[in-house]
Amino acid sequence: xxxxxxxxxxxxxxxxxxxxxxxxxxxxxxxxxxxxxxxxxxxxxxxxxxxxxxxxxxxxxxxxxxxxxxxxxxxxxxxxxxxxxxxxxxxxxxxx
Amino acid sequence: xxxxxxxxxxxxxxxxxxxxxxxxxxxxxxxxxxxxxxxxxxxxxxxxxxxxxxxxxxxxxxxxxxxxxxxxxxxxxxxxxxxxxxxxxxxxxxxxxxxxxxxxxxxxxxxxxxxxxxxxxxxxxxxxxxxxxxxxxxxxxxxxxxxxxxxxxxxxxxxxxxxxxxxxxxxxxxxxxxxxxxxxxxxxxxxxxxxxxxxxxxxxxxxxxxxxxxxxxxxxxxxxxxxxxxxxxxxxxxxxxxxxxxxxxxxxxxxxxxxxxxxxxxxxxxxxxxxxxxxxxxxxxxxxxxxxxxxxxxxxxxxxxxxxxxxxxxxxxxxxxxxxxxxxxxxxxxxxxxxxxxxxxxxxxxxxxxxxxxxxxxxxxxxxxxxxxxxxxxxxxxxxxxxxxxxxxxxxxxxxxxxxxxxxxxxxxxxxxxxxxxxxxxxxxxxxxxxxxxxxxxxxxxxxxxxxxxxxxxxxxxxxxxxxxxxxxxxxxxxxxxxxxxxxxxxxxxxxxxxxxxxxxxxxxxxxxxxxxxxxx
Numbered sequence: 001x002x003x004x005x006x007x008x009x010x011x012x013x014x015x016x017x018x019x020x021x022x023x024x025x026x027x028x029x030x031x032x033x034x035x036x037x038x039x040x041x042x043x044x045x046x047x048x049x050x051x052x053x054x055x056x057x058x059x060x061x062x063x064x065x066x067x068x069x070x071x072x073x074x075x076x077x078x079x080x081x082x083x084x085x086x087x088x089x090x091x092x093x094x095x096x
Numbered sequence: 097x098x099x100x101x102x103x104x105x106x107x108x109x110x111x112x113x114x115x116x117x118x119x120x121x122x123x124x125x126x127x128x129x130x131x132x133x134x135x136x137x138x139x140x141x142x143x144x145x146x147x148x149x150x151x152x153x154x155x156x157x158x159x160x161x162x163x164x165x166x167x168x169x170x171x172x173x174x175x176x177x178x179x180x181x182x183x184x185x186x187x188x189x190x191x192x193x194x195x196x197x198x199x200x201x202x203x204x205x206x207x208x209x210x211x212x213x214x215x216x217x218x219x220x221x222x223x224x225x226x227x228x229x230x231x232x233x234x235x236x237x238x239x240x241x242x243x244x245x246x247x248x249x250x251x252x253x254x255x256x257x258x259x260x261x262x263x264x265x266x267x268x269x270x271x272x273x274x275x276x277x278x279x280x281x282x283x284x285x286x287x288x289x290x291x292x293x294x295x296x297x298x299x300x301x302x303x304x305x306x307x308x309x310x311x312x313x314x315x316x317x318x319x320x321x322x323x324x325x326x327x328x329x330x331x332x333x334x335x336x337x338x339x340x341x342x343x344x345x346x347x348x349x350x351x352x353x354x355x356x357x358x359x360x361x362x363x364x365x366x367x368x369x370x371x372x373x374x375x376x377x378x379x380x381x382x383x384x385x386x387x388x389x390x391x392x393x394x395x396x397x398x399x400x401x402x403x404x405x406x407x408x409x410x411x412x413x414x415x416x417x418x419x420x421x422x423x424x425x426x427x428x429x430x431x432x433x434x435x436x437x438x439x440x441x442x443x444x445x446x447x448x449x450x451x452x453x454x455x456x457x458x459x460x461x462x463x464x465x466x467x468x469x470x471x472x473x474x475x476x477x478x479x480x481x482x483x484x485x486x487x488x489x490x491x492x493x494x495x496x497x498x499x500x501x502x503x504x505x506x507x508x509x510x511x512x513x514x515x516x517x518x519x520x521x522x523x524x525x526x527x528x529x530x531x532x533x534x535x536x537x538x539x540x541x542x543x544x545x546x547x548x549x550x551x552x553x554x555x556x557x558x559x560x561x562x563x564x565x566x567x568x569x570x571x572x573x574x575x576x577x578x579x580x581x582x583x584x585x586x587x588x589x590x591x592x593x594x595x596x597x598x599x600x601x602x603x604x605x606x607x608x609x610x611x612x613x614x615x616x617x
Binding site for chain 2: 003007008011012013014015016017018019023027030031033034035037038039040041042044046049050051052053054055056058061063071075076078079080081082088090091092093
């Protein structure tokens with residue numbers, strides 16, 4: 001199944017990417033080829049196979065619920081593109 | 097010169113008896129880097145001052161008779177994908193170009209504790225996505241054996257650094273072959289341990305259920321030493337395995353008695369280069385001459401490995417890389433330009449008017465969403481975008497069962513193939529790659545052709561088992577050819593002993609590329 005440009009554009013919003021017209025065109029062609037290749041899995045009968053999400057199939061791993069020191073806020077915020085020293089700052093979310 | 101051609105174990109021996117100091121060893125490798133890295137491009141950053149300071153400290157402690165770590169005074173080059181506190185960790189990406197890691201990865205902490213000298217950070221495909229190191233946002237790395245060729249990837253910088261004698265040891269990561277493939281193409285020894293053998297804490301995630309850190313070195317003995325230092329359970333990585341770490345460096349020299357090797361029928365089909373096939377078959381004869389038995393086995397689902405991998409890995413990547421949002425760290429787009437762009441789009445819709453205007457205005461991104469989208473579009477390179485898109489598509493409503501869930505089921509079939517094969521044989525032996533290193537740029541426009549390079553390596557990641565790549569010959573054009581050994585989960589010891597057995601009988605691993613000196617300023 002090949003992908004349409006509209007589908008690729010929709011996925012780019014889901015993926016929070018903004019693609020140029022040229023990128024959309026290339027991406028539509030290349031994703032189409034890759035998807036066509038991966039569709040060969042459809043020929044396998046997997047009805048009775050349990051999915052395997054992980055190589056080491058561990059059950060829940062818990063640690064003791066103890067307080068431990070965390071990272072220094074200033075050190076973490078030092079990497080933020082925009083902060084007020086306490087919070088991350090983002091463009092207005094509500095209203096204009 | 098001969099100093100930086102020595103193995104890590106040789107250097108350790110010389111330092112232990114006082115014939116060499118850590119400063120001399122470090123300086124020799126720094127000199128080799130300044131002579132040759134302008135042409136090879138293995139390193140993104142070299143920490144000359146810091147490395148010499150670490151080395152001096154080790155020499156002083158040695159002279160005071162203090163107990164030193166397993167790697168005391170040995171340079172280790174680290175892929176630029178692991179966090180080192182207070183230092184940059186770019187992941188080969190513009191989006192993290194100025195990111196400073198707030199903590200040490202567990203592997204880095206272990207290297208420091210073992211008194212290794214952290215000599216510099218190596219180039220990689222952006223976020224480890226690629227098989228040629230061409231996807232780095234910063235520079236190309238060249239294969240030391242032929243500078244027109246790729247070194248493989250994604251740990252191409254680490255492989256080239258070891259091959260070009262710029263560091264005796266290096267750290268790589270392997271999600272679908274990213275240690276074994278560049279090791280094979282650069283003629284060095286590289287191991288992907290069992291999933292969970294080495295802590296992933298502080299390793300920037302690509303595909304969390306597949307990623308694994310491993311050693312890259314000039315011999316199995318050296319790889320054993322490095323693995324012994326970095327392996328082990330870590331409470332900060334809940335997927336790390338709580339199994340004791342064997343003393344790999346002690347056991348590596350014991351040959352495997354009564355060894356049965358498995359040759360995989362499906363490995364020797366169409367697409368395998370005849371020189372690679374000949375070198376692999378010759379390597380099998382070497383094992384036979386050392387008493388090994390050879391049996392043909394089948395991995396019937398191996399032909400679905402690449403397809404399965406290129407659903408699972410991008411799906412996990414699209415989730416993992418959602419964290420690069422221009423808010424918490426990394427690149428953020430220019431906000432004024434972003435707001436102007438949105439205002440402009442709004443205006444154009446309003447001017448055009450008509451019945452669809454209301455719907456178009458409703459569909460217009462909010463400033464926050466547009467900030468995410470522009471930041472990510474500016475920060476990620478084409479291959480990373482492609483994989484995020486592929487993953488987002490495979491996970492999207494209506495496709496999840498057909499792609500992602502289907503791939504997880506085939507993943508189990510791949511694992512079951514290995515379990516059945518390992519009931520009959522001790523190690524699986526075969527090629528690492530279908531061909532020797534190809535030319536830089538040759539596959540740059542054909543992502544699918546690039547993905548098929550991974551056909552012999554991805555299955556180990558899907559199944560979670562370990563694999564090692566060792567040099568087993570050269571093509572007529574002088575490019576290294578790798579041999580891959582694979583073993584059941586947690587049998588790293590078997591892999592290393594099997595690799596050492598071969599290196600005792602052959603000298604491929606001792607060959608060094610004839611680098612031409614390029615004097616740098």
